[in-house]
Amino acid sequence: MLPSFSLARRRSLLPATAALALALTGCSGASVEPAESFGTFDEVLAAADGQTVDLWMFGGDAKGNAYVDEVLAPAALDQGVTLRRVPIADTPDALNRVLSELQAGRDDGSVDLIWANGSTFSTGKQAQAWQCGWTDLLPNMQYTDQDDPLLLNDFGTPVDGCEAPWHKAQFTFFYNSDAVTDPPTTVEDILDWAQAHPGRFTYPAPPDFTGSVFLREVMLSLAGGAEQVPLTYSQAAYDQYAPAAIQALTELEPSLWREGATYPRDEQALNTLFADGEVDIAMTYGPATLTDLVGSGALPPSTKVLTLEEGTVGNASFLALPVNAADAAGAMVVANIALSPEQQAAKADPGTWGQFTVLDTDLLTPTQQNLFAQLPESPIVPDYEELSRNAHGELGSEWVPALNEAWRQDVASAP
Numbered sequence: 546m547l548p549s550f551s552l553a554r555r556r557s558l559l560p561a562t563a564a565l566a567l568a569l570t571g572c573s574g575a576s577v578e579p580a581e582s583f584g585t586f587d588e589v590l591a592a593a594d595g596q597t598v599d600l601w602m603f604g605g606d607a608k609g610n611a612y613v614d615e616v617l618a619p620a621a622l623d624q625g626v627t628l629r630r631v632p633i634a635d636t637p638d639a640l641n642r643v644l645s646e647l648q649a650g651r652d653d654g655s656v657d658l659i660w661a662n663g664s665t666f667s668t669g670k671q672a673q674a675w676q677c678g679w680t681d682l683l684p685n686m687q688y689t690d691q692d693d694p695l696l697l698n699d700f701g702t703p704v705d706g707c708e709a710p711w712h713k714a715q716f717t718f719f720y721n722s723d724a725v726t727d728p729p730t731t732v733e734d735i736l737d738w739a740q741a742h743p744g745r746f747t748y749p750a751p752p753d754f755t756g757s758v759f760l761r762e763v764m765l766s767l768a769g770g771a772e773q774v775p776l777t778y779s780q781a782a783y784d785q786y787a788p789a790a791i792q793a794l795t796e797l798e799p800s801l802w803r804e805g806a807t808y809p810r811d812e813q814a815l816n817t818l819f820a821d822g823e824v825d826i827a828m829t830y831g832p833a834t835l836t837d838l839v840g841s842g843a844l845p846p847s848t849k850v851l852t853l854e855e856g857t858v859g860n861a862s863f864l865a866l867p868v869n870a871a872d873a874a875g876a877m878v879v880a881n882i883a884l885s886p887e888q889q890a891a892k893a894d895p896g897t898w899g900q901f902t903v904l905d906t907d908l909l910t911p912t913q914q915n916l917f918a919q920l921p922e923s924p925i926v927p928d929y930e931e932l933s934r935n936a937h938g939e940l941g942s943e944w945v946p947a948l949n950e951a952w953r954q955d956v957a958s959a960p
Contacts, residue, residue, distance in 0.1 A: 586682050586881070589874050594625040596875030600864075601639035602660035604632025608834070612898040616891050620882050626875040631656075636665045643674050643867045654869035657876040660711065661865040664942040667702040669865065676866040677707040679877055685884035688913075690905040694938055695861045701776045701941030708863035709880040712892060712900035715859045715932045716758050717832035718851040724825040730854050732766035735826065736793060740800045745825045747801045749815055750808035750957065752949040759828055760948050761940060762858060764790035770855060771937035778943035787951055794956050808957075820844050826851070832932060833899035836923040850926055856935025861903055890916035901929045 583589045598621070604610060610630065618628040633639055639659045646654045659665070669675050680686055689696060689710060696710045697703065718735065720728050724745075729738045739746035749756030765771045767789045775782045798805030802824055809815040812829055819827040820843060829835065838844040864880045866873060882888055886909055889902040906914055926932070 583682060583874070583877075586684055586877075589682060589877050590624065592874035593872070593878040596625075596872040597627040597629055598657045598872050598875040598879050599629050599631050599655060600658040600660070600879065601631045601633055601636075601642075601656050603636060604630075604634070608837075608898045612892055616897065617879070617883060617888060620885075620888060621875075621879050624878055624882065626878050628879055636661055637668075640665050640669050640674065643669065643869070644672060647672075647674060647869055652869050653871040654867050655871070656867050657870040657872045658879060659865045659867070660862060661708060662860060662862050663700040663939070664945060666699045666708060666863065666865060667942045669867075670702060670705075670707060674868055675707040676868050676870070676873065677705050679866060680706045680709045680880070682877065683709060683881040683884060685881050685886075688884070688886060688904045688908050690908075693903075693905070695859060696903060698938065699863060700860065700939045700945075701943075704863070708865040709884060710903035711862045711864050711883055712889075713859060713861045713903055713929070714830045714901065715832060715929065715936060716762065716828065716830050716857040717835075717932060718826060718828050718853065718857075719832070719835060719848055720826045720851050721819070721822075721845060721847050722849045723845075723847040724822075728849075728851050732762050732853065732855065736763070736797055738826070739797060742825070743800045744802055744804075747803075747805075747808060747815065747818065747824055748828065749811050751952045752946075753809075753811045755812040755815070755828060755830055756808070757945060757949055758830060758858060760790065760794070760952055761944065763793060764948065765858075765937070765940075766855060767793060771858070774940065776938075777941045778947065783944075783947055787948060790948070791951050791955050794952065795959050798956060798959060816844065819848075831899070832926050833893070833895055833901060833923075835925050836895040836921075837899060839925050848925060850932070852927065852931065852934070854935070856933075856937055858939055859933055859936040860939045886913040886916055890920065893917065894920055895923065895926075896921075 583592070600613065602609070602613070610632065613628070613630045618630070621628040636659065639656055643654060643656050661669070686709070695713060699708070729735045748759045751757040751760050764786055765774055768774050768786045774786050802818065809818060815824070815827050816838070818824045832850060835844065835848060835850065839846060839848050864883060866876050866880070870876055884903070886904060889904050892898045892900045893902050902917070906917055
């Protein structure tokens with residue numbers, strides 16, 4: 546049975562969030578300042594003992610939920626901190642709560658940590674809603690590469706110690722090797738392949754996260770490579786590079802599944818089309834999960850990852866600490882535990898969650914490196930080093946809504 550498809554999406558709360566952020570910019574917000582209040586991590590541990598940390602995170606990822614509840618939370622409890630997962634439909638929901646409580650003058654906020662990146666982070670930073678400088682106190686930050694661009698910038702916004710890295714992601718295409726015997730090797734080749742094989746390709750409708758990334762990849766490829774497009778959004782840069790991508794996707798539409806009359810609503814819906822043999826090429830920002838999807842029969846055994854010569858976009862997810870978090874010390878302890886080699890290795894196991902580590906394994910001890918060496922090898926997914934070959938970072942977050950809106954007006958509304 547096919548999933549339902551629609552261009553309609555639940556209205557994002559981000560515009561309201563951004564408006565509230567502008568109203569709050571320049572306000573000091575709360576009195577909790579862990580980066581200044583604690584001189585050592587031992588002091589953090591002492592203050593955190595007995596605290597309950599509310600981690601607000603997207604609740605639609607069953608494996609992610611299970612990891613937090615069954616792996617991360619017990620490890621936090623061992624250090625005297627109760628970790629409570631608060632599931633939300635959209636990350637801006639959490640930031641909306643933080644900003645509303647700041648506007649009300651609360652310094653005992655109900656949000657202690659947020660799984661965040663992209664526009665949520667940049668909007669919160671603009672509003673001075675994040676605690677900054679605290680990540681230097683985390684002992685496990687020593688295992689990260691201090692020069693890793695994915696950890697220094699979040700969709701073009703400098704991290705500045707305002708959030709702790711959690712895991713990495715790499716946008717990846719995959720294909721049915723039984724149906725595609727000569728797979729394309731660039732994004733432009735994928736567009737050409739789709740036109741040569743009508744009905745066998747589609748993508749999620751932006752503003753869905755995966756469809757939005759695909760739109761940006763098309764723009765970067767047609768621009769001659771990611772290095773050609775400025776990281777920071779400007780109207781001039783948009784006018785120079787966006788029209789070619791919008792035109793290409795408009796011209797592609799008649800060759801899409803159902804001639805582009807409808808689009809999958811999200812990555813899961815696209816996976817269903819792929820599993821049912823409706824399309825032959827699909828995409829994901831979480832390639833490590835493909836191993837489990839194939840193993841469980843959710844995707845066919847003929848599934849293979851498509852690595853592109855030009856590389857694809859990668860990013861990192863983070864744990865952000867609101868400036869008015871009631872249990873800030875406990876949140877810092879949870880973020881440090883989440884960065885530990887033990888937790889990072891557990892989370893990287895496809896059977897647990899299948900998320901790429903943010904650690905530089907060259908900085909680990911032999912015993913810690915062995916945790917990663919023992920992870921099961923995937924017959925489907927290459928290791929992160931191969932997947933991220935020629936990778937490029939995300940564009941500034943302001944590019945995202947601008948491109949999504951252009952797609953809605955000019956592609957989705959095309960006659």
